[in-house]
Amino acid sequence: MDFLSLFVIIPVLMLLGFIPCRNIKQVRAVAVIGATIELGLAIALLFMFLNERNLGNTADMLFMADYLWYPALNIHYAVGVDGISVVMILLSAIIVFTGVFASWNIQPLTRDFFIWLTLLAIGVYGFFISIDMFTMVLFYETALIPMYLLIGLWGTGKKEYSAMKLTLMLMGGSAFLILGVLGIHFSAETADGSLSFNILEIAKANIPMEWQRVFFPLTFVGFGVLGAMFPFHTWSPDGHASAPTAVSMLHAGVLMKLGGYGCYRIAICLLPEAASEMAWIFLLLTGISVVYGAFGAIKQTDLKYINAYSSVSHCGLVLFALLMLNKTAMTGAIMQMLSHGLMTALFFALIGMIYGRTHTRDIRDLNGLMRIMPFLSVCYVIAGLASLGLPGLSGFVAEMTIFVGSFSHPDMFHRVLTIIACSSIVITAVYILRVVGKILYGVCTNEEHLKLTDAVWYEKIAVIGLIVCVTIIGMFPHWVSDIISGSINW
């Protein structure tokens, strides 16, 4: 038994643990214990990884394990992590952990909710530890389908529409993806002539350029749908707005990262020649995502819609930076994934808590919350500042790295695009500050809202945990950026 498989085995054990649960307390107990173990494992993995690297182990992937699963098709169950996966696993563990606390009082069918949430977690962890494309697709789709029921059953608003739209668009993306993955599998000429699903072996193999030109767009769009790339981003605002709190957190915080991670791992790393040839098309699209998402957020009045569009903008920045194809920008992209994951989760958690009290998310109906719930309001300000890139918080570090990396491109095209993308920072400031000013400050006019209370202990755990992470990354960015940039061989 290898260490990495524990990340999948423990959620499976959790699923079994949910079956005999009779009441909500037992369900919570299983969920909290499982999520805590996962978080502990993720932190342990981080230190084990750093330790290995300090000892001078420079292999691409560490802690590898490889089991032959389907000999006829050369499908393996193969796991391994590099710096990027370690960071992503840590992010997932943090968000799952806080998500459990954010959905403390979920009703009805509490047990079912946590079962689906755990299934989602299995998919996410499995995806990040896999280095075999078959298991990657397997875990990718495992992570997608629970979303349907999570949003459809526990969501709010036009949840059925959103759930179906989200599921179908993402599965449509995964249809492109399967085509691309199979194409890569069958066109990669490895040294010994065998066909392989293992991404390390394919990275060494030579894929003919005419096939690369076909499969790069397929895989990039396939993952790009999940990364909310324009024009395939439309599932994201509806989905996020309708989802229950923990699901929004997990979805914006972790699931959308699957898209960016997959784009990097499969589309860009396995098809590098096509990536550099065709990057300009997708740079334009992701550039549109960045600016359009920010403008979209200005116009919205629903708190969740604002954050969903802001996610489109920030996740667009991730893909944008990956396509710049240089080390600094890519490091920035991964940091942006981490930072966006944490702060969006924080945002959605806070919005969920405010909504749980006021029963409205419309900014026109909310004002003066600072006096009524000071803890939540202060945290909301912090999240907002992180989102608009205040130095000292995570958003600044990531965006700075991205724009420095992007602008270091010598040619005009990339530089102009970088400048355009930079303008999103200003627009972000507009919508964030507008919301903060509108809902937190001023005098509360709604008498009902005056009676509301501030956060309770389990909400505080979720929020403080996330804020601490956002601050640590903002204060000590080199910890993270060293791990990440050490793993990018570009």
Next chain:
Amino acid sequence: MDLSNYLLMRQEMSLLLVFLILIIYDLFSNDKAKNWFHFSACSLWFIHTVCGFLFPITGQSFAGMFVNGDIEIMTKNILNIGVLIIFLQSYSWLKKEDTAFKRGEFFMLVLITLFGMYLMISARNFILFFIGLETASLPVATLVAFDKYKHNSAEAGAKFILTAVFSSVIMLFGLSLLYGNCGTLYFEDIATTISSPSNLLILALTFVLTGLFFKLSLVPFHLWTADVYEGAPTNVTSYLSTISKGAAVFALMVFLYRVFGNLFEQWNIILWWIIAITITVGNIFAIRQNNFKRFLAFSSISQAGYIVLAVFIGTAQGMGASIYYILVYVVSNLAAFGVANAIENATGKINISDYNGLYKTNPNLSIVLMLAMFSLGGIPPTAGFFSKFFVFTAVAEQHEYVLLFIALLNTVISLYYYLLVVKALFINANEAPIEKFKTDWYAKISFIICLIGIFSIGFASYIYEYINSISFGI
């Protein structure tokens, strides 16, 4: 007299033995003993199924007319498992007043059609094949009209027999052309005679394939399917949509690979279009259905498209993927039919809109149906994902990316309507959902078998490896 010929037909013999025992039991037992009839039938069939896996003998007999290879035995075993599930699920339907007195007939008819399918699978001569085909289709018409007091059922029976006979005639015409061309009816001899395509051969090929396409209900030969599936008793529908289809697909494979292997380029083009249309049309029509049996009819048309998708490649990979797909399809589809059947027997409701809010009252049935839908839609970690992926792998291996793309887009469409069922079960609100009812033990056992299949077939790579190792290409 050389009896070794018959030794090879052990599965057929064992089936006939079960058949005879059941006839005698049915005819000569008193009412009290008849209470055990269903139990005995299921147990006997279970023993037969298990025996099918043990001590396989391979070889050929009757001068090469009858062949029993590993792959034939495997296919028969898959069909056996399916029939076992159907027998288990039919308990509460056969217990009803209108059907209880002819309970024996159901088993007889199913077994004798299955015997015909065995012959279809093992036949390497067109005469034997045709006997098998007729044995496998005519008694099914009786089964379809089993609930004869119901108008629908009788109508479906009439429709079925007309299509069945019509398609047989078309096929027979093709066979006669083939015989005129080659002068023999043995598969091997025909294959060696066919070296280059002539117009007459292509005509023969077209007619023979058309006959089989009717049985498989591929578009545009599918028009009988929905009506017959809707009218037939649910257990018979499940039999038609899984077991008959499985046998016909195997026959198609043997035809294409063993007989018309040299005409690969000709049938490849035909199948390319048939598959693209079948998958798409089946899916698009399924979206609008409210009757669950009609829904499954169209879904099974599209599923048949995926099965044939693996066949059309013409490689051993494709054949392995196809048989594996049939196995997964049998367990998933029978799980879905089993739930529909249980609900229909308890309440008489068969529409998807009746299933609204079923999870609140009957959680276990809803979960079975949901997993069946996920497996049919190809969602991991159910077996459906693996079977679809292997079919796609086989297709991608031959670089047929355009057809693969059509098939992949169709998985998304199919997911939409499978999710509609899941939505009905879990999400849709209903003030008067189907009330809580008890499912009989036979059906419960069948669900357990199906669920074990849905969860284990994918992860137990041994099964696919075995099927892949015994399959053959052109």
